[in-house]
Amino acid sequence: MSLKYTLLGFLNYQPMTGYELKQTMDISTSNFWHAKQSQIYTTLKKMEEKGLVMSDIEEQNGRPNRRVYKVTESGRAALQTWLKKPVMELQAHKELLLLKLFFSADQDKQALLTQLNWQRDLHQQRLAVYQGETKAVIEQFARMMPGGEQNAVLWNATRRFGVMFAQMSIKWLDETIKKIED
Amino acid sequence: MSLKYTLLGFLNYQPMTGYELKQTMDISTSNFWHAKQSQIYTTLKKMEEKGLVMSDIEEQNGRPNRRVYKVTESGRAALQTWLKKPVMELQAHKELLLLKLFFSADQDKQALLTQLNWQRDLHQQRLAVYQGETKAVIEQFARMMPGGEQNAVLWNATRRFGVMFAQMSIKWLDETIKKIED
DNA sequence: CGCACCATGTAATGCGTTACATGATTTT
DNA sequence: AAAATCATGTAACGCATTACATGGTGCG
Numbered sequence: 001m002s003l004k005y006t007l008l009g010f011l012n013y014q015p016m017t018g019y020e021l022k023q024t025m026d027i028s029t030s031n032f033w034h035a036k037q038s039q040i041y042t043t044l045k046k047m048e049e050k051g052l053v054m055s056d057i058e059e060q061n062g063r064p065n066r067r068v069y070k071v072t073e074s075g076r077a078a079l080q081t082w083l084k085k086p087v088m089e090l091q092a093h094k095e096l097l098l099l100k101l102f103f104s105a106d107q108d109k110q111a112l113l114t115q116l117n118w119q120r121d122l123h124q125q126r127l128a129v130y131q132g133e134t135k136a137v138i139e140q141f142a143r144m145m146p147g148g149e150q151n152a153v154l155w156n157a158t159r160r161f162g163v164m165f166a167q168m169s170i171k172w173l174d175e176t177i178k179k180i181e182d
Numbered sequence: 183m184s185l186k187y188t189l190l191g192f193l194n195y196q197p198m199t200g201y202e203l204k205q206t207m208d209i210s211t212s213n214f215w216h217a218k219q220s221q222i223y224t225t226l227k228k229m230e231e232k233g234l235v236m237s238d239i240e241e242q243n244g245r246p247n248r249r250v251y252k253v254t255e256s257g258r259a260a261l262q263t264w265l266k267k268p269v270m271e272l273q274a275h276k277e278l279l280l281l282k283l284f285f286s287a288d289q290d291k292q293a294l295l296t297q298l299n300w301q302r303d304l305h306q307q308r309l310a311v312y313q314g315e316t317k318a319v320i321e322q323f324a325r326m327m328p329g330g331e332q333n334a335v336l337w338n339a340t341r342r343f344g345v346m347f348a349q350m351s352i353k354w355l356d357e358t359i360k361k362i363e364d
Numbered sequence: 365c366g367c368a369c370c371a372t373g374t375a376a377t378g379c380g381t382t383a384c385a386t387g388a389t390t391t392t
Numbered sequence: 393a394a395a396a397t398c399a400t401g402t403a404a405c406g407c408a409t410t411a412c413a414t415g416g417t418g419c420g
């Protein structure tokens with residue numbers, strides 16, 4: 001269960017609500033780790049039961065109270081243990097597009113090509129986000145945080161992975177489209 | 183639920199047991215779609231209840247009877263419907279390595295580098311598999327099957343994705359290792 | 365003699381999504 | 393006037409893994 005550690009990681013920067021954690025993930029880790037709002041709330045609840053985090057309620061008028069979470073010592077220790085445990089295997093992936101393609105020998109050629117071109121567009125758009133928005137967010141956070149430069153190196157490495165993955169996908173789609181056209 | 187369609191796809195080539203379906207997936211789709219033996223068995227059972235497949239038992243002495251599944255007309259129709267529905271979104275991925283890296287600013291540099299080098303080795307090994315074993319399996323299947331050439335084009339496209347992903351990962355790891363070293 | 369392969373399944377548990385339920389404030 | 397944002401949560405369901413349970417055959 002890695003969502004747990006993602007939340008610990010962010011709360012280790014500063015205390016936040018479940019709502020803010022969702023927003024933070026959406027602009028930072030979402031391209032390699034994402035979660036729905038509901039899962040974040042339920043996970044935080046379980047984490048509090050286990051003593052990894054603690055919450056204080058900030059009362060508000062006219063809208064629901066904010067439940068602000070912070071990491072406990074035990075949570076900090078759990079995060080460190082997890083970070084120090086190296087990833088020794090290749091991770092398995094699921095690629096829906098490849099699965100469909102694999103079984104598509106008898107499908108309409110034109111429909112297939114349309115779909116591949118559509119995917120190409122999506123990767124192109126994503127690429128633009130990485131090179132614009134994502135880059136800006138990293139620079140901004142790095143300026144705000146103490147020790148921001150060291151973080152920025154790693155954050156940019158994850159961004160760079162996104163860029164390279166999108167570029168690779170576009171290249172693969174171009175190749176594949178050509179092969180199918182013959 | 184795509185495992186269902188994966189199983190229909192293979193059974194559409196020829197009737198098989200759950201055990202054989204697992205083996206088939208392991209040498210063909212496993213790098214973009216995998217499943218555990220137990221999940222395959224339970225999924226086949228549910229599919230039979232819904233009338234997508236039918237099973238016959240082949241009795242054996244000295245070992246468990248083989249339950250051989252075949253697609254029904256309804257199953258064939260479901261497979262076609264699924265294949266014709268285009269993938270319109272980018273798929274979200276989870277990358278454990280990137281997640282850890284993201285939060286690793288305060289971690290030991292050397293441990294980090296060791297881990298990244300280890301991952302590089304794994305990708306290199308995987309690359310060799312794609313270019314040896316996987317290639318051979320595709321050629322063999324394409325020779326055996328009627329209409330094998332059209333299938334081979336698509337199967338090789340999925341293999342090519344694997345190759346390009348591994349190459350991209352190696353390049354990214356090399357870059358990232360260099361950046362962390364400074 | 366031990367290990368891998370053949371061959372089936374169930375039960376418990378965990379991870380993740382969708383749907384449900386509520387409602388004021390701010391922006392377009 | 394409508395839509396997005398802020399803000400919380402629960403319930404039901406589906407997908408996936410791990411562990412449990414069994415046991416003969418064939419190979420080195």
